Amino acid sequence: MISKRILTVGEPMGLFIAQEEAKLEKVKHFSTSVAGAEFNVAVGLTRLGHKAGYLTKVGEDPFGRQIINCMNENGIDTALTQIDPAHRTGFMLKSKTSEGDPDIYYFRAGSAASTISPEDVKDVDLKQWDAIHLSGILPATSETALATTYYLMAEARKAGIPIFYDPNLRPQLWPSKEKMVEEINKMAALADYVLPGENEGLTLCGSKDPQVIGRFYLDLGAKTVIVKTGADGAETFTKDGSFHTPAYPPKKIVDTVGAGDGFAAGVESALMEGLSLEEAVRRGSAIGTIQIMHVSDNEGLPTREELEKFMAENKQK
Numbered sequence: 467m468i469s470k471r472i473l474t475v476g477e478p479m480g481l482f483i484a485q486e487e488a489k490l491e492k493v494k495h496f497s498t499s500v501a502g503a504e505f506n507v508a509v510g511l512t513r514l515g516h517k518a519g520y521l522t523k524v525g526e527d528p529f530g531r532q533i534i535n536c537m538n539e540n541g542i543d544t545a546l547t548q549i550d551p552a553h554r555t556g557f558m559l560k561s562k563t564s565e566g567d568p569d570i571y572y573f574r575a576g577s578a579a580s581t582i583s584p585e586d587v588k589d590v591d592l593k594q595w596d597a598i599h600l601s602g603i604l605p606a607t608s609e610t611a612l613a614t615t616y617y618l619m620a621e622a623r624k625a626g627i628p629i630f631y632d633p634n635l636r637p638q639l640w641p642s643k644e645k646m647v648e649e650i651n652k653m654a655a656l657a658d659y660v661l662p663g664e665n666e667g668l669t670l671c672g673s674k675d676p677q678v679i680g681r682f683y684l685d686l687g688a689k690t691v692i693v694k695t696g697a698d699g700a701e702t703f704t705k706d707g708s709f710h711t712p713a714y715p716p717k718k719i720v721d722t723v724g725a726g727d728g729f730a731a732g733v734e735s736a737l738m739e740g741l742s743l744e745e746a747v748r749r750g751s752a753i754g755t756i757q758i759m760h761v762s763d764n765e766g767l768p769t770r771e772e773l774e775k776f777m778a779e780n781k782q783k
Contacts, residue, residue: 476504477579480529480557510731519543529555580607606639631657676701712782728757
């Protein structure tokens, strides 16, 4: 396998994970970790043997140092990670739950990452990268971050590298639902690969039907649309047709956070290795399932050996 270079762009945060099941205001004990959708994707890619970079900004504070240390420990390239002494690093609280999604509470307004601007990235040479991974999270944090995302997408198209885009809706970060839907769909139209979930489809294009979602984004201009349908797996759409990929049933669901990021890492790594789109979505489905059987946002993301073992020992539905 030839290692590829994939640049991720987003906001990493400090993470406090509740150690007992209770409302966040009643939790007495937390463990700490690092969160962020794009951070999770970068971790997933490096564990599979690829070189992931992270374009972002963190504060000159304990959370910022923890994030950079964690990036270094995971082999993530920090050359494009800027340290901003004037703004703090964002952080979040996550509840512990035995069923359903955990409660999340953010402390990220005015964070270092939210101040990113096109001026901060004007010297980034995207020709040095084989692909770029973006989501709808960073552009939701500020108008300058939104402008930066559009700038990077335009530069990636000029450089001729594929753009992977995960809507990753965060309604609480946008000024309105209308603004969120408008901008997310405009960005998706510029991407080569769009990876929405079926529930996101309901918000973004008015339907949970994968067929409707797939056609919607193909008509906008996306080249490939992979709709994540939870326990049913995924539906993939291109101009040449569509196909269904069954999910790998989990032995036990521990934490659903990070499943979509693991899915993205699986798809992107496989395509970068020259595997077929069908094989790529199958790998994404496997990693998504592995991740939801672990408590941290990225703890379960597998090495290549762990992934191969899981796919050999487990069957899709």
